[in-house]
Amino acid sequence: MSTLFKCAAKTILIVLIGGFIGATLARFAPGYGVTEEELDSRLSGESLRALRQSQQLHGNLMSFYIGYWGKLLRGDLGFSTVMREPVRQLIAERFPETIKSVGFGVALGWAVGLGFAILSITARSGAVDFATSMVATIALCTPAAVLALLCVFAQAPGRLVIAVIVFPKVFQYARNLLMRSAALPHVVAATARGLHKARIFLWHILPVAAPQLLAVAGITVSIAFTAAIPVEALCDMPGIGQLAWKAAQGRDLELLIVLTMMVATITLLANTAADLLGKAATHG
């Protein structure tokens, strides 16, 4: 219970500090509070002053922070200057698409990565090990943006790219962990006694590696969200990755910071859940 409380407190603290840093960065970014409308020569001095006031330029740093957090706590995530829509509405529209892509990518990436790792360990063949490692290395060394473009050429679903990004990481971790477990003395003894490969794997190798494998699950969520940006931008998928890219190109800082904090919270929660599950598996 205390571990759970500590994890929750740590997550909240990190999000609060992150939001504070985000607000500071947005406030001091070059061009903050300057809009294209100010270039309109038809505007009078009074109109310009009113415009600047609406951009909160005259508020001091403290009132800016208070205003920023007050708005966030009321559920007002601001207005996107690039998309011309409230940020809350944009996120509500696009978040499900990203969750679907990330969920699919993580699930498929784990299935393929773990499958390859198990194959590599149980086959005990140099050729199989070399082939699986080779495929993983090529996937690891190809930028996500290039994979997304190749997916467009092949007219394949963009979500596949997220799986291709996740799978080599899972494969590498899983292969190393399983190899270490397979070298344990009791596993060697079980092999020497002639136990079936599947039985050795399921009863003696996998349970030892499982807690650490679960810890990796949290990291793969972060990797999948990172991959979502180039994938959604280049495959024209209307998710928050594409939104972040558009916001970056249009320097829509408020939207970008809200998106980054949201994704950070999700990855923090995923990491915490994975850690807790790993600990539970170790003690169980």
Place this chain on the structure above:
Amino acid sequence: MKRAGFAAIVFLALVTLASLLAEVLAPASYAQQFRDAPDAACSRQHPLGTDDLGRDRFSRLLYGTRVSLLLAPAAALLSCTVAGLVGGTAGFAGGWVEEFVMSATDLFLSLPWLFLLITVRALLPLNVAPLTSVVITFALLGSLGWAGAARVVCADTRRLCDSDFMLQARASGSAGPRLLFRHLLPNLKPVLLAQFWISIPVFILSETNLSMLGLGVTEPLPSWGSLLRELESYSVLSARPWQFVPLILLVATVSCFHVAMQREES
């Protein structure tokens, strides 16, 4: 493994050498336009053809390789220096300093890498000179990519601080800077060097992703990322497979870094 590692190092050395000798090897400058031959096929004059603006692809590849291959280690050096300072100080001080610094590191690590990168990149002006865009891109990579390495350095510093030789050094009267510079830092060198080599391929791939999204190195200066942007207009009908040469070179180089690192580990 040893042979593969050696071959990888030789390949990396050759690619680096070719990029350093770009002025000698390239048939033209990276920005020179051959306006009478836009989108030309491979020829003796243009070994990899020309792009749609009539610029020689081979020359741009050589100069682009130089930008990516020289600045990624510079960014890695910056990130390792920050990681060494942050992680080393936290591990050496211990107690609440370590707790605080590692919490800040957790904050950095919890932010998905590309989200953080494009957010901070967007905070800076986007319409900048090509050279400034290169500096901004790699400085950002270096200054934001320290968190993972700092965690490793902190753990190693903690381990070293608890080791017998440090206890003996303290017992002999060593303290403060002497303990730090004479005993701790030389023993941190291997872990810092490993983090340096690990960071290089990560930064190369990050620059490629950023440039392909239009947030990295700007035209006309080439980098691997900006060269690969050309693939966006690739058409199977035009059948110009040499457009994939930068991609092959990038994958081969990053793979060689991985193979070379595995050799060092083994």
